[in-house]
Amino acid sequence: MRPTSSVPAIRLSDYKQPEFWIETVDLHFKLHPTQTRVRSKIVFKGNTDRTDGPHDLRLHGQDLKLLSASINGTALKPDEILLDAEGLTIPADLVPQGGFLWEAEVETNPQANTSLNGLYMSNGMYCTQCEAEGFRKITYYLDRPDVMAVFTVAIDGDAPVLLSNGNNLGDGKWHDPWPKPAYLFALVAGDLVSHDDHFTTMNGREVDLQIFVRPGDEDKCAYAMDSLKRSMRWDETEYGREYDLNLFMIVAVDDFNMGAMENKGLNIFNSKYVLASPETATDRDYELIEGIIAHEYFHNWTGNRITCRDWFQLCLKEGLTVFRDQQFSGDARSHAVNRIENVLQLRARQFREDAGPLAHPVRPTEYIEINNFYTATVYEKGAEVIGMLRTLVGADNYRKALDLYFERHDGQACTIEDWIKTFEDACQMDLSQFALWYAQAGTPRITVTEDFAGDTLTLTFTQTNPDTPGQTDKKPQVVPIRTGFLAADGTEAAPEQTLVLNAGVQSFEINGLLDKPTLSLLRGFSAPVVLDRQITNAERAFLLTHDTDPFNQWESGRAYALNLLQDMVVADAPVDAAFPKAMQAVATNDALDPAFRALVLSLPSEDALAQAIFESGTAPDPDKIYAARQNLAKAVATELAGDLPDLYGALATPGPYTPEADPAGKRSLRGAVLSLISHLEPDCASAKAQFAAADNMTEQLSALATLIRHNQGGDAVQAFYNQWAADRLVIDKWFTVQVSSAPADSAVEVAKALTEHKDFDWKNPNRYRSLVAGFAMMNPAGFHRKDGAGYEFFGDWLIKLDPVNPQTTARMCGGFETWRRYDPARQQMMRAQLQRIADLPNLSKDTAEIVGKILN
Numbered sequence: 069m070r071p072t073s074s075v076p077a078i079r080l081s082d083y084k085q086p087e088f089w090i091e092t093v094d095l096h097f098k099l100h101p102t103q104t105r106v107r108s109k110i111v112f113k114g115n116t117d118r119t120d121g122p123h124d125l126r127l128h129g130q131d132l133k134l135l136s137a138s139i140n141g142t143a144l145k146p147d148e149i150l151l152d153a154e155g156l157t158i159p160a161d162l163v164p165q166g167g168f169l170w171e172a173e174v175e176t177n178p179q180a181n182t183s184l185n186g187l188y189m190s191n192g193m194y195c196t197q198c199e200a201e202g203f204r205k206i207t208y209y210l211d212r213p214d215v216m217a218v219f220t221v222a223i224d225g226d227a228p229v230l231l232s233n234g235n236n237l238g239d240g241k242w243h244d245p246w247p248k249p250a251y252l253f254a255l256v257a258g259d260l261v262s263h264d265d266h267f268t269t270m271n272g273r274e275v276d277l278q279i280f281v282r283p284g285d286e287d288k289c290a291y292a293m294d295s296l297k298r299s300m301r302w303d304e305t306e307y308g309r310e311y312d313l314n315l316f317m318i319v320a321v322d323d324f325n326m327g328a329m330e331n332k333g334l335n336i337f338n339s340k341y342v343l344a345s346p347e348t349a350t351d352r353d354y355e356l357i358e359g360i361i362a363h364e365y366f367h368n369w370t371g372n373r374i375t376c377r378d379w380f381q382l383c384l385k386e387g388l389t390v391f392r393d394q395q396f397s398g399d400a401r402s403h404a405v406n407r408i409e410n411v412l413q414l415r416a417r418q419f420r421e422d423a424g425p426l427a428h429p430v431r432p433t434e435y436i437e438i439n440n441f442y443t444a445t446v447y448e449k450g451a452e453v454i455g456m457l458r459t460l461v462g463a464d465n466y467r468k469a470l471d472l473y474f475e476r477h478d479g480q481a482c483t484i485e486d487w488i489k490t491f492e493d494a495c496q497m498d499l500s501q502f503a504l505w506y507a508q509a510g511t512p513r514i515t516v517t518e519d520f521a522g523d524t525l526t527l528t529f530t531q532t533n534p535d536t537p538g539q540t541d542k543k544p545q546v547v548p549i550r551t552g553f554l555a556a557d558g559t560e561a562a563p564e565q566t567l568v569l570n571a572g573v574q575s576f577e578i579n580g581l582l583d584k585p586t587l588s589l590l591r592g593f594s595a596p597v598v599l600d601r602q603i604t605n606a607e608r609a610f611l612l613t614h615d616t617d618p619f620n621q622w623e624s625g626r627a628y629a630l631n632l633l634q635d636m637v638v639a640d641a642p643v644d645a646a647f648p649k650a651m652q653a654v655a656t657n658d659a660l661d662p663a664f665r666a667l668v669l670s671l672p673s674e675d676a677l678a679q680a681i682f683e684s685g686t687a688p689d690p691d692k693i694y695a696a697r698q699n700l701a702k703a704v705a706t707e708l709a710g711d712l713p714d715l716y717g718a719l720a721t722p723g724p725y726t727p728e729a730d731p732a733g734k735r736s737l738r739g740a741v742l743s744l745i746s747h748l749e750p751d752c753a754s755a756k757a758q759f760a761a762a763d764n765m766t767e768q769l770s771a772l773a774t775l776i777r778h779n780q781g782g783d784a785v786q787a788f789y790n791q792w793a794a795d796r797l798v799i800d801k802w803f804t805v806q807v808s809s810a811p812a813d814s815a816v817e818v819a820k821a822l823t824e825h826k827d828f829d830w831k832n833p834n835r836y837r838s839l840v841a842g843f844a845m846m847n848p849a850g851f852h853r854k855d856g857a858g859y860e861f862f863g864d865w866l867i868k869l870d871p872v873n874p875q876t877t878a879r880m881c882g883g884f885e886t887w888r889r890y891d892p893a894r895q896q897m898m899r900a901q902l903q904r905i906a907d908l909p910n911l912s913k914d915t916a917e918i919v920g921k922i923l924n
């Protein structure tokens with residue numbers, strides 16, 4: 069592959085078993101903000117499969133001060149330990165090859181650890197993040213997922229709450245009976261309070277449940293706890309999986325690089341995915357809390373009991389666990405609405421990634437920094453691949469295969485080959501071609517032609533598998549296409565079929581049809597592909613009205629809008645009068661779920677439109693894209709003018725707020741209606757009234773966003789701040805709403821001014837993202853402003869964050885990944901920013917890898 073950095077890449081093909089295994093680990097922590105001492109006793113055992121010895125002892129270790137080390141009680145002399153930046157080596161002649169006791173003491177400085185990786189401090193509280201390779205910042209160890217050991221931990225510190233994995237032995241001592249890789253280790257110590265509950269498992273075992281938060285936040289844990297209990301029950305009924313300790317703990321921390329982490333028995337969460345009250349959390353926040361609580365809990369079986377052999381196998385646990393959390397959320401809410409939301413997200417993040425310089429297979433074959441591979445491709449496309457497997461084998465076979473997977477691999481560190489083999493054995497089928505989904509990057513493109521003669525419809529599909537960085541000449545993949553056949557009256561002319569493509573060009577015949585049906589292709593988005601089909605807007609409107617598959621019903625409206633918007637931007641086409649009428653029919657159809665109607669009314673994003681225009685061969689103009697969306701929305705609002713006030717009134721959800729799907733769906737449609745109304749009201753009176761009256765964050769925030777978009781934010785922005793100054797999660801929203809909704813010509817100035825605000829604590833990832841990503845990713849017209857000020861602002865802040873928090877910086881660089889879409893002037897300005905970052909003398913390897921790939 070292309071050289072991207074001077075740091076050598078790690079390759080899947082180089083995998084070797086470790087030279088030694090670890091049976092048990094005893095850790096003793098003496099906590100101190102700047103000088104924490106960690107004593108370790110590790111029982112090593114020779115790996116008899118590695119007959120190529122004798123072996124040195126090579127341990128990972130980073131940013132550690134080694135105070136002492138011994139083998140079998142004999143202290144090692146300084147010249148017997150070869151230290152380097154990545155760890156230490158003890159020469160083979162000092163290492164009893166069959167096994168030995170290693171003892172060491174190290175010192176680390178949690179307060180200075182701004183990377184939020186390893187042991188660090190957040191608001192005076194100690195916490196850890198070890199996935200993927202953070203444990204090596206805690207002590208010298210074989211920090212790789214195929215080394216699984218039983219951990220015993222003793223914590224010595226003055227904090228009132230001292231937590232680690234497994235069973236509580238009292239006095240800050242913990243024992244985890246389940247062997248685990250080091251990345252699942254966790255420690256928390258601080259002044260915390262807990263919200264307690266309990267759960268009785270399917271076999272009658274009692275489990276204590278505790279959610280630990282900072283004092284003052286304990287009244288915001290109820291929804292997370294409820295989600296946890298529902299997740300535990302769901303995993304029992306749907307997968308037969310029972311929880312396996314007597315205690316399950318969740319800790320909320322404010323400084324966290326990602327969403328949450330599945331440490332055994334002690335999940336650690338970004339506080340924004342735990343804490344919720346109606347006044348401070350939106351419906352979307354509640355939905356995310358439910359999904360992420362479920363995700364981390366489900367990892368207990370898919371990730372912890374069965375883990376990954378090496379980090380290339382990350383999708384083994386992540387793809388499967390995302391698929392499981394999506395199933396759970398679908399069961400808890402609406403399958404149709406959830407599927408649409410998941411596909412929107414997949415296209416926005418994963419298709420974008422697959423189409424650009426960072427494209428990689430669901431199972432990558434090389435990396436420089438593994439933290440850069442916690443991607444939409446590994447997670448979301450990884451989940452899609454499992455969904456396709458389930459479609460191909462059927463629900464019963466899927467369950468049979470999962471039962472076999474748990475039975476066969478419990479306690480092991482596995483590979484994608486193990487996973488595939490389990491399905492092959494359980495379902496008696498050959499999945500070798502299907503396995504290409506794990507190996508080939510890029511979104512397959514499918515075209516289809518239709519021929520109708522006599523009573524037979526012949527469908528001919530063509531599959532192309534695009535080149536991606538480092539991969540050409542790909543083979544056709546297995547693509548299940550759920551297909552419906554609609555008669556002119558909207559009924560199904562023939563039963564739905566799943567057509568399974570497995571060749572580059574392939575035809576299918578459907579017999580016994582009276583007339584040529586209208587096809588409903590790729591129902592439920594049965595494969596993560598781009599489908600190019602010849603279809604008129606009239607047919608799209610027909611499907612929007614009649615398709616019995618809700619996903620495709622929505623998809624038809626979406627494709628219709630995308631098509632019109634593209635013509636408006638590229639060819640200055642006028643607004644098509646039929647489209648607003650089609651939207652009106654949906655918006656006012658009370659037989660349809662309000663949440664679904666809201667999704668139909670929402671227009672394709674500016675980014676989706678930019679990608680579509682780029683693929684049609686034109687450089688997208690961000691200002692024209694913004695304007696076209698506004699014009700189309702205005703046309704819809706005008707058409708619906710007579711309906712909007714009644715709709716708005718009817719969608720009110722009186723009484724106390726509840727976060728369930730039904731009232732949330734009404735609020736979501738009501739928010740869309742408010743946004744339409746505001747196109748017709750020069751003074752935004754309705755939004756102002758809603759802002760003043762709102763008793764929940766969903767309605768308060770949607771009103772505020774609408775006001776800002778119409779340049780009427782002033783007083784409301786200030787009032788919102790005054791009301792919420794003490795609530796850090798709400799203040800994150802306050803930053804985001806301003807930079808994401810600000811009109812394009814002033815957005816950079818708004819963002820810059822906010823970086824001077826006293827609450828802009830940029831070392832906190834939530835706060836940093838709320839402003840910097842809120843601007844660069846959520847305000848495309850502002851970010852891409854012609855003078856390049858948006859790019860420069862973004863570049864400045866990436867450069868500022870990199871030395872402090874490389875992982876978050878590298879992730880944020882994705883804001884530049886689409887730079888080749890744009891006109892030469894914009895390309896040149898974005899490339900200059902990327903080059904400026906690439907040229908920094910002490911750039912982290914995280915950011916160097918990403919920027920290098922984006923530039924290449």
Ligand code: TRP
Nearest residue numbers: 197199200325326327328329330
């Ligand atoms: N395994 C976690 C999850 O998917 C995500 C994760 C990986 C993570 N690395 C991390 C979280 C670093 C926080 C920090 O649930």
Ligand code: ZN
Nearest residue numbers: 363367386389
């Ligand atoms: Zn996960």
